[in-house]
Amino acid sequence: MRGGSISDGSAALCIVDYGAGNLRSVQKAFEQVGVAARVGSERRDVMTAPALVLPGVGAFGAAMEQLDQRGLIEPLLLRIEAGVPFLGVCLGMQLLFEASEESPGVAGLGVVRGDVRALPSTVKVPHIGWNQVEVCACSDLFDGIPDGSAFYFVHGYAVVPRSPGDVLSMTDYDGISFVSAIEHDNVAAVQFHPEKSSTLGLRLYQNFTLRAGLATRP
């Protein structure tokens, strides 16, 4: 899987940049599985890309404000509505929901029904480290990834989808259980960081590019 060649840039997937930190590791992970990935911060980047990745670290409210200031909310919603393959990562997963306890009163993208809640005070917050992902629905996103595989997490909030049908995986942490991946039509999202999750993280990104038709099955 590692060390694939990089395809022509014209059909590059777009990693949406709204000022939320270093996106190089996400871009490099896609390059590693042989798919060209551009970091884009403009409306036209979002409107032309064949697939979109929304990464991010930081606070919910600040991220929505950045997306708004850059005029990216409307194009993201248009493209998601149009059926473009979409992957949210970490904060990028949370932004898909309607609201977050982290930033009361700030509306999220609202693509997935439900909200984002703080991890309870009974556990160490933030949740940092390698934890296991129990896949509870069938999805090509987890092709070749054994159930119970570990991925790298860094977060203090977790999503609570309204529809159980949107839940793709759960993760146990010190007596609590939270949703670690979701899927809703063409939109998938993960709470963990595939770009920091070694071989299986790269496999998940590769699965997304296969779904998006940006790579062919090996």
Place this chain on the structure above:
Amino acid sequence: MLLKRIIPCLDVDRGRVVKGTNFVEIRDAGDPVELASRYDREGADEVVFLDITASHEKRETMVGLARRCAEELFIPFTIGGGIRSEEDVRALLSAGADKVSLNSAAVKDPGLISECARRFGSQCVVIAIDAKRVASVAAPVPGGQALRWEIYVDGGRTPTGLDAVEWAVRAVGLGAGEILLTSMDKDGTKDGYDSELTKSVSRAVNVPIIASGGAGTLDHLAEVVRVGGADAVLAASIFHYCEYTIRQAKEHMAAQGIPVRL
């Protein structure tokens, strides 16, 4: 379930990996990024780089290392060693480091911990503690021995008079997200971690403890997790010189019922 981590540590001097034995004797084991990338493929959960370069170009070499690692590694990595300021921290994080570890500078100015935690988040602030046993003092319980450890700064050269457990508690209170705890008595000896030290600190704080110093066998790794309550184990020479692979270490821990990523 949150898994226990195995973290190879690479000491870096002017861009090359070295490993001190009791902080004095040093051997060369190659290119840091190449070695770290090999550990990633072997199943390491994270990598820690401790930069021991003493020169004016130090920050540039550390930032360069962070940038190269961000290109090559697909696991989290931490950079530490001589980080002096919030500006050093900012430069390393924006070059792609996941975490930074602070040692002497945090002891001299504990405010640095809270500033970094507030600005960048606790998740990327690791406090490195070099601790050395103090001769046993009068026992608090009949027949017992009161163990104490003093922390040292400046690469283990300067005693501070500060108690290791008290300092760890204070650092966490200021916003440290993790403690990298090195036993100076054990470092380089290969006869096992200081589980007593690890246990004393891990009981006192509510953040992950990375045990360091003394790994010589795979049993040592498992012991400091089971007895010392370590959340992660750090080791250098047993992996650098191919005495054991990361995989062997993980299988050994798994066989003892310790949850690890295999």
